[in-house]
Amino acid sequence: MPDVCLYFQVHQPNRLIPYDFFRIGEHAFYEDDGVNGEILSKVAEKCYLPANALFQKAIRESRGRFRMALSISGTVIEQMEHHRPDVLKSFQDLVATGNVELLAETYYHSLAILHSKKEFERQVERHLDKLEEVFHIRPRVFRNTELIYNNAIAAQAETMGFDGILAEGVPWVLNGQSPNYLYRAPQVSQLKTLLRNVDLSDDLGFRFSDKTWSEWPLTPEKLAGWIKNAPGDVVNLFMDYETIGEHQWKDTGIFEFWEKLPDAVLDEDIKWVTPSEVVDLFRASKEYDCHWPTSWADAERDLSAWMGNVMQQEAIAKIHKLEEEVLAAKDPDLTHAWAKMQTSDHFYWMSTKGGTDGSVHQYFSPYGSAYDAYIYFMNALADLQIRLKRIREAKAAAAG
Amino acid sequence: MNRLRVLKLGWEFPPLINGGLGIACLGLSQALAKHVDLRVIVPRAAPDSGFEGFQLTGLNNLRVEDLQTVEGRYRYESFAQIDRVPIHLDPYDSDETTVERVRMEPGGEIRFSQTTRNQLEQFKMGELYGADLSTKVIEFSKIAAKLALQTDFDIVHAHDWMTFLAGVEVKKATGKPLVLHVHASQYDRAGVDARGWIYDLEKYGMEQADIVIPVSRYTGQICSGHYGIDPAKIRPVHNGAEPVKVFSTKKKFPEKLVLFLGRLTAQKGPEFFLEIASKVLEQNKNVRFVMAGTGERLKPLIESGAFRGLGGYFHFTGFLNKEKVNELLSMTDIYCMPSVSEPFGLSALEAAQFGIPAVISKQSGVAEVLKGALKADFWDVELMAKHIIDLLTDDELRERVIKQAEQDMAASTWDAAAETVVEIYRELVP
Numbered sequence: 001m002p003d004v005c006l007y008f009q010v011h012q013p014n015r016l017i018p019y020d021f022f023r024i025g026e027h028a029f030y031e032d033d034g035v036n037g038e039i040l041s042k043v044a045e046k047c048y049l050p051a052n053a054l055f056q057k058a059i060r061e062s063r064g065r066f067r068m069a070l071s072i073s074g075t076v077i078e079q080m081e082h083h084r085p086d087v088l089k090s091f092q093d094l095v096a097t098g099n100v101e102l103l104a105e106t107y108y109h110s111l112a113i114l115h116s117k118k119e120f121e122r123q124v125e126r127h128l129d130k131l132e133e134v135f136h137i138r139p140r141v142f143r144n145t146e147l148i149y150n151n152a153i154a155a156q157a158e159t160m161g162f163d164g165i166l167a168e169g170v171p172w173v174l175n176g177q178s179p180n181y182l183y184r185a186p187q188v189s190q191l192k193t194l195l196r197n198v199d200l201s202d203d204l205g206f207r208f209s210d211k212t213w214s215e216w217p218l219t220p221e222k223l224a225g226w227i228k229n230a231p232g233d234v235v236n237l238f239m240d241y242e243t244i245g246e247h248q249w250k251d252t253g254i255f256e257f258w259e260k261l262p263d264a265v266l267d268e269d270i271k272w273v274t275p276s277e278v279v280d281l282f283r284a285s286k287e288y289d290c291h292w293p294t295s296w297a298d299a300e301r302d303l304s305a306w307m308g309n310v311m312q313q314e315a316i317a318k319i320h321k322l323e324e325e326v327l328a329a330k331d332p333d334l335t336h337a338w339a340k341m342q343t344s345d346h347f348y349w350m351s352t353k354g355g356t357d358g359s360v361h362q363y364f365s366p367y368g369s370a371y372d373a374y375i376y377f378m379n380a381l382a383d384l385q386i387r388l389k390r391i392r393e394a395k396a397a398a399a400g
Numbered sequence: 401m402n403r404l405r406v407l408k409l410g411w412e413f414p415p416l417i418n419g420g421l422g423i424a425c426l427g428l429s430q431a432l433a434k435h436v437d438l439r440v441i442v443p444r445a446a447p448d449s450g451f452e453g454f455q456l457t458g459l460n461n462l463r464v465e466d467l468q469t470v471e472g473r474y475r476y477e478s479f480a481q482i483d484r485v486p487i488h489l490d491p492y493d494s495d496e497t498t499v500e501r502v503r504m505e506p507g508g509e510i511r512f513s514q515t516t517r518n519q520l521e522q523f524k525m526g527e528l529y530g531a532d533l534s535t536k537v538i539e540f541s542k543i544a545a546k547l548a549l550q551t552d553f554d555i556v557h558a559h560d561w562m563t564f565l566a567g568v569e570v571k572k573a574t575g576k577p578l579v580l581h582v583h584a585s586q587y588d589r590a591g592v593d594a595r596g597w598i599y600d601l602e603k604y605g606m607e608q609a610d611i612v613i614p615v616s617r618y619t620g621q622i623c624s625g626h627y628g629i630d631p632a633k634i635r636p637v638h639n640g641a642e643p644v645k646v647f648s649t650k651k652k653f654p655e656k657l658v659l660f661l662g663r664l665t666a667q668k669g670p671e672f673f674l675e676i677a678s679k680v681l682e683q684n685k686n687v688r689f690v691m692a693g694t695g696e697r698l699k700p701l702i703e704s705g706a707f708r709g710l711g712g713y714f715h716f717t718g719f720l721n722k723e724k725v726n727e728l729l730s731m732t733d734i735y736c737m738p739s740v741s742e743p744f745g746l747s748a749l750e751a752a753q754f755g756i757p758a759v760i761s762k763q764s765g766v767a768e769v770l771k772g773a774l775k776a777d778f779w780d781v782e783l784m785a786k787h788i789i790d791l792l793t794d795d796e797l798r799e800r801v802i803k804q805a806e807q808d809m810a811a812s813t814w815d816a817a818a819e820t821v822v823e824i825y826r827e828l829v830p
Contacts, residue, residue, distance in 0.1 A: 025652030378711040
């Protein structure tokens with residue numbers, strides 16, 4: 001009988017204002033502070049606050065036997081500091097129970113690893129520092145943005161001293177093997193890879209409220225039964241925190257479900273474990289050989305959610321191209337503004353995919369279309385370029 | 401000489417306008433009114449739009465009783481040859497439209513019918529261009545012919561294809577000479593292969609007309625070459641340009657600005673502008689390109705720009721109102737109009753008023769007016785790019801182009817246009 005490892009992602013991006021051509025060169029603040037604060041508050045009321053309270057209670061009533069992990073991006077921590085300190089406090093209280101493990105990620109929830117190792121390391125370090133400052137915790141397990149993963153990323157995580165890394169259990173890489181074991185990437189010696197159990201995670205994340213699903217309604221007992229009968233060492237349930245109350249609304253019964261799940265699992269004698277406990281408990285005897293980057297996004301489970309069309313490719317390439325010059329300017333505010341534009345959501349909104357995935361992209365987009373997302377982003381980028389040019393010229397003038 | 405009496409047929413008229421046609425009709429009407437007695441009939445006029453010097457009638461403001469005196473006096477000859485067809489054409493639509501190909505069907509005479517309240521009602525609501533455009537064109541012709549029978553005039557002057565049928569009907573009903581004004585043809589909108597109901601109507605109208613006035617020699621060549629109209633009755637008259645209040649705004653960025661302004665449709669050549677921008681940026685990064693406007697090509701253009709890696713230097717503004725357009729003009733350094741076929745191209749003149757040198761396609765009417773503008777064939781992106789780079793780097797050239805444009809502008813008035821038009825009238829009614 002496997003253990004069960006639960007991890008939720010907590011993240012909010014900094015949405016841009018409709019940055020039109022006429023602002024270029026004069027409007028140096030790109031973000032829509034009002035909208036960002038509003039959405040944070042909405043999600044906090046619908047999800048973060050009630051879910052935190054729910055899990056506080058589960059930890060207390062199970063006398064510590066319920067355990068879980070969160071990964072909280074740097075951008076959402078900043079938003080909470082700025083707009084809703086009470087929500088941040090609620091996360092701090094939850095983490096202070098000692099039963100909630102925090103994971104490391106890129107501060108800006110970015111795709112930096114695909115473009116610059118240096119920038120990637122900078123962002124991971126920054127995130128570690130932020131967690132230290134806010135939660136007094138230093139994570140041992142890393143999870144990359146949207147579970148983007150391949151052999152090289154695993155190797156990079158090991159180089160940076162992590163003991164474990166999270167990844168999507170992609171069927172065509174698993175090739176018939178179960179995701180419920182720890183795996184090892186080729187060319188790493190210590191680092192263990194935890195694979196998301198796609199079926200069970202998506203039962204909770206996507207199918208939960210689908211009345212056409214043959215297993216609807218899903219009860220905590222039913223899920224506990226499935227876990228009990230699953231093969232392997234550990235079932236990894238990885239999903240967005242917003243699944244509770246935001247993606248699955250309150251009236252679907254999602255809160256009642258999560259209230260009962262901790263006990264339903266314990267009643268079957270299944271143990272709740274966190275990612276670092278998994279790493280300590282189990283051996284990684286199997287190899288998971290993943291060459292191409294995979295992720296947990298869209299049906300493709302690849303990078304196409306962010307880099308699938310030419311607009312996305314150009315935008316992401318151009319923002320990263322500024323790295324050297326931005327860092328050389330040694331202006332923390334400028335660097336921060338630039339890095340926030342690396343947040344993966346900006347590119348996600350530029351997707352022109354159709355079908356179910358396309359409507360998910362559109363659902364999360366603050367803009368009218370993928371084209372608007374691209375235009376506003378590129379205009380803001382043009383402004384950033386102009387600021388860099390001015391700095392360059394001022395420096396040249398000072399030197400000359 | 402007696403003062404001439406002119407009956408003018410138009411389709412759109414300020415303030416109810418979709419594009420440049422209404423603005424040109426107003427400009428010419430105001431100037432003509434100084435020389436002739438003028439009555440203008442349009443499908444729809446704003447109820448309180450009083451214009452000085454001429455009488456404006458919108459069918460939307462007409463009552464059935466107004467036509468009582470002429471009911472029964474005329475049979476519609478032209479309709480005997482044209483079958484009513486469903487057609488959807490909106491020249492200013494932002495989505496792709498298809499023009500249905502139709503046949504003219506010879507048939508029996510259509511008997512006179514009494515104008516009904518319903519016929520007049522249709523001009524009060526809906527779009528001027530839309531799903532029922534063909535019906536509107538035909539109903540407009542019938543009613544215009546009746547109104548003409550009530551009016552004393554010497555000459556009828558119709559503007560663009562929507563009113564050509566009406567012009568012919570008026571000529572047949574009254575025996576007065578017909579002048580057709582071609583602001584744009586189906587060739588400009590749909591390209592070389594343009595055929596169909598609209599093409600047929602344009603050709604039929606121009607054949608029946610006594611004189612055809614294209615807005616440029618370039619458009620005159622299309623009338624004779626593409627429509628087979630006798631060059632002897634073609635008299636090009638250039639549009640005028642209303643003086644605009646010009647001002648200049650300091651750019652908020654250090655780079656120069658090259659502007660494309662217009663509907664993003666294949667005939668305006670936005671793809672060529674993208675290619676030109678790409679060529680210029682290869683050599684000179686000290687410049688930004690702005691594509692202002694919207695249309696069915698917008699999305700493919702954005703993707704094409706991204707593919708070429710122009711983002712950050714090539715900006716799309718979407719639709720802009722007049723105020724924003726002027727703000728943009730006030731900071732523009734070079735105006736670029738690579739139209740595939742542009743009957744006139746008023747926007748280049750407006751840009752010239754702002755002191756902006758122009759790089760324009762030879763396939764445009766305004767190329768005949770702006771003698772100093774730098775020109776190239778629309779497809780010759782190499783030369784267009786060279787012109788832009790020259791203007792960016794050679795201040796003397798830039799000054800020369802601007803100076804020449806100032807002189808050309810001075811001659812481009814509606815008064816000058818109206819005087820030529822009156823001379824043309826006098827050929828028909830000495």
